[in-house]
Amino acid sequence: MVRLDSSSPGFRDDFARLLTVKREIAEDVDETVREIIAGVVRGGDAALVDYTRRLDRHGAELTAARIRVGEDEIEAAIRDCPAEALDALRFAAERIESFHAQQVPSDHLGTDALGVTSGWRWTALESVGLYVPGGTASYPSSVLMNALPARVAGVPRLVMAVPMPEGQVNPLVLAAARICGVHEVYRVGGAQAVAALAYGTETIAPVAKIVGPGNAWVAAAKRRVFGQVGIDMIAGPSEVLILADGEANPDWVAADLLAQAEHDAAAQAILITDSRDLADAVEAAVERALAVLPRAEIARASWRDYGAIVVVDDLHGAVPLVDAIAPEHLEIETADADELAAKVRNAGAIFLGAHTPEAIGDYVGGPNHVLPTARSARFSSGLGVIDFMKRTTILRCGPESLRALGPAAITLGRSEGLEGHARSVAIRLNL
Amino acid sequence: MVRLDSSSPGFRDDFARLLTVKREIAEDVDETVREIIAGVVRGGDAALVDYTRRLDRHGAELTAARIRVGEDEIEAAIRDCPAEALDALRFAAERIESFHAQQVPSDHLGTDALGVTSGWRWTALESVGLYVPGGTASYPSSVLMNALPARVAGVPRLVMAVPMPEGQVNPLVLAAARICGVHEVYRVGGAQAVAALAYGTETIAPVAKIVGPGNAWVAAAKRRVFGQVGIDMIAGPSEVLILADGEANPDWVAADLLAQAEHDAAAQAILITDSRDLADAVEAAVERALAVLPRAEIARASWRDYGAIVVVDDLHGAVPLVDAIAPEHLEIETADADELAAKVRNAGAIFLGAHTPEAIGDYVGGPNHVLPTARSARFSSGLGVIDFMKRTTILRCGPESLRALGPAAITLGRSEGLEGHARSVAIRLNL
The missing domain is CATH 3.40.50.1980 (Nitrogenase molybdenum iron protein domain)
Structure with missing residues (x-):
């Protein structure tokens, strides 16, 4: 612990040091992660099982048929949870959900003085994958915080991947998934799980975005699949x-x-x-x-x-x-x-x-x-409902409003050397 | 060009091919870019000038004193612009600005039935760097589209970096910068410009986020500085x-x-x-x-x-x-x-x-x-005002509302093995 005093002569430098101290050593797992992703893209379920057997403790028990966690297993896990913890989870879920319900953004459409209609529409992502770490870092509260904004956004398919380094999933994590309305749960983790969520396998259909915390392998895999799918920030x-x-x-x-x-x-x-x-x-x-x-x-x-x-x-x-x-x-x-x-x-x-x-x-x-x-x-915000939605802008001109806007668009198109842009406007105005 | 017919037997495969065709070959410039960024972090202005002299056509003319484009140069460039093009730019800027003004998000603060006050507040980023490519891809419309949402968001410091491969900046780009209220313009480009915007040099103070299109070097540099600063999507x-x-x-x-x-x-x-x-x-x-x-x-x-x-x-x-x-x-x-x-x-x-x-x-x-x-x-949206703002959530409990929420928080903290979390609540409730 350092004690600093803003009135002492060295304060500026000491404070700058506090700001720039490196608290994480980046593990260089990028090459391994690249290979794992390529393997899952090529091999699907078989590769997913193979990597899990090789890399995860207790992974030997996995088979392709067991990748998906069954409804009966989830029910059984929930029966194992202490009632007090379940009540607390439900209480938390209600409060988180009602807070986030206030974040749903509004659509907008209006017509301006020139007769141009413009605006935007928000739509939910078609599917989201939630990564949940295994073992001691497997926090049910993190399931709520990642899944509930997606549910509020209206994401129609919400998938969870959680490894089982101890041979089973934390029952409260499965309970949290059920409370949040998660549609599918898969007992896989690591870079191979991220690859499966991004590219799909026989068992796991691909998702549009992957969120949730993870270790160095998971973080590196998320960076690599970004573009193929969306990702949240790397925490x-x-x-x-x-x-x-x-x-x-x-x-x-x-x-x-x-x-x-x-x-x-x-x-x-x-x-x-x-x-x-x-x-x-x-x-x-x-x-x-x-x-x-x-x-x-x-x-x-x-x-x-x-x-x-x-x-x-x-x-x-x-x-x-x-x-x-x-x-x-x-x-x-x-x-x-x-x-x-x-x-x-x-x-x-x-x-x-x-x-x-x-x-x-x-x-x-x-x-x-x-x-x-x-x-x-x-430069960035915490997770919220709009992280599970996207905005499509809308524009409509009629013949009159195109006549009002067209000449400026033609001028700018030509000034940028894009004659084809100019012509696509001019042809409609007989210019 | 391919002609496809949805009723033909091979349509599914043909359409899948259309979706997955690679239209870009990723140039592997990552190692060079890493060195350039490290060089600018170490060497500041001198490195920025050195890389520009070595890598940019016409770069030999750059000196540290000339990194920033002077107000007189901007004025002179605007005098060079055709009046018709300037008018079209101003017309476009007005329309873009009034559209984006509708996107400014609302703050929210409310008190719920348990007496907990919660909500959020949006604030503008403290500074933004706008990268503008040089040469033929130097589009004034792109300056408007990147800078105006930042201005509408209320960003107090808006900086532009634009290389001069032809020995000078496109006058309409400087005119667009002036119309958008850009505060500082620097005649540098490439990975070295991105590094300077992210880490700062003697002449260029660092920014919180970098936006704008660029070539493979610029894109690779943006990916690398992400985390140090925010970036927009890679187009x-x-x-x-x-x-x-x-x-x-x-x-x-x-x-x-x-x-x-x-x-x-x-x-x-x-x-x-x-x-x-x-x-x-x-x-x-x-x-x-x-x-x-x-x-x-x-x-x-x-x-x-x-x-x-x-x-x-x-x-x-x-x-x-x-x-x-x-x-x-x-x-x-x-x-x-x-x-x-x-x-x-x-x-x-x-x-x-x-x-x-x-x-x-x-x-x-x-x-x-x-x-x-x-x-x-x-999974993502076009550029908008919220890309230049961020949301801070707010929470306030009083003694009574903490009493209502505390027990569930204590239960969840203990169920996650985080006794310190539980105690920070319990100590206030004498539990």
Whole structure:
């Protein structure tokens, strides 16, 4: 953990270092992934099974007939889930779905003064593949956050791929898939699953877009199949930035920093405060909380290597620092949280006030928890309904409006050396 | 050109071939581009000048002091432009700007029954770099289509990079930049320009997103800097699909097919019709029009290698073919164009009726002409205002609403093995 002070002479350089620290080592798996994709394109189901047997623990049990997870298996898994967890999942799903229902974009069609009709129409993607990691990173909440916006968008075919490194799928993941109305579930993972979703096999029909988190192989495969299908952003390690004044509760702030840090040793938790006392108190509170946290080893590594506490003179003056960090999650625990938030340009999601820990947003707040990481909130947004729709623009001229627009189009076509463009207009106007 | 008939036995295979034909050979410039980017990151302006001198025709004239195009040069270029072309550009800009003004998305904030406040806020990107190719592919209309949505979005810093392979910039490109309110213009191109926009040099401050078309080097550089900055889609060769019934004018249809084909030998123009007579008449009309087209060599190669006329029994029954092609541009020249259009899921832009040649949309219609190619209309949209904005979600709980949401969040956090998440909620509820 580094302590920075905005009034110290080296602050500019120290802060720049905080911004540019590399938290991920890119594994060079691209060549292997290229071969796996080519193999699945050539070999279909047989290749998918073959790669799974070779690469996945417990993969030996897979056969082509078992690629698809049966309805009976899903039912059985749901019966295995604790009722309390199922209730919590359903509660979360309802809140996420009703939040996202407000994001459905409007179509538009109008006629202007020259008589030209123009506008656009949004349509749902015809099919979406949701990748869900296996093992410990197999989070049911992530199924909800990826699948529900697609369902709200009206995607008629929603497919899930989830590997089974432990020999079976996390029952809550299957329950989440059922709650979200996922139509097909396949027990495959890795680059081979991404290839199957993109290009199709005998069992798996191809999809138009693939979303969801994954390891280095999955990320490399998504980059490679982009163009053949759409993909979502490639997520990096998670981050939180907390702005807090001297009134904030140091134990609450410490708990939120560690909730982020426990995700991953490469996660990053930063506190910016105008109170040296709070900074000291939070530093001590983090150590107390770490002593009793189950995932302390991971959280401690993250806090040690990437954690930071920055003391500033004035939190409003620190907004440029926030915009430079462009955090995935921004908590504002100050009396004037709304005013401060209004000044921020770059953040994936903002959590206002002392009673909005980021973890509420991970599960049951309503907004999506798939958010831009690694400073990409400067240019991108969290997952939403429009990521599962696309816009088709519409234009209609009649003879009169074409007469009004045509001459300018002819002039511009000729000025660009595109006489054929000009003629396609001129021929209709007898010009 | 291929003629297909949906009633012939080999149609399925022939049509599948039409869908999968490769129209572009990917040049393998990735290693060179990697070196160029690393060079500019290390060397700044000096490297930018050095690469330009080595790689660009007329590049020898560049010095660091001349990287930025002066206001006096822009003024002088505008004085060189024909008044008719300037008027047409301004007319186009007004129409494009007022169309895009309708796309500005709304913010939203509401409080639900549990007392949770949630919503989102859209903000403009802090800066955008617009790449404009040099030489013959330097289209002023493309400047309008890329820059105006950014201006409408409220981007406070809009930068243009345009190489000068002929020793000077196309004056209409500089005029278009001025009309769009571009703030800075730099006379650099290629991978080195993309690197400078992404990472910055002494002269060029870095931007948050890079948009605009370019050659293989530019495309490879954009892919490489993605993550450091946002990028738009990588555009492939242009396409048109025309649906026309027996009442369509074959000369008009032929003119529209060739307006597409003249772009590029890799462009693709397809007609689907339910009239064998129209098919024959268009085939003949294309040959007549080619005989007198200035860019006949390019258009003829495109029509020969990738053109197609598909005769079907019923145009409404052909909608699945349209969705499979997912054309960048779809013209519908039938009596029931609106009804047909309503059934189409996948198309970048639709042009309705006989008096809406696609070229109107290239220049003065209003909708954007930067559209998804190569079947990517299955999962993506044309350029629009939201490509220059991003959404920050907002969440606020008070003590009461946290009490309502907290238990489910705690349950889900524990079920995912994230005790730190659960504790950050529990600590606030004394649980």
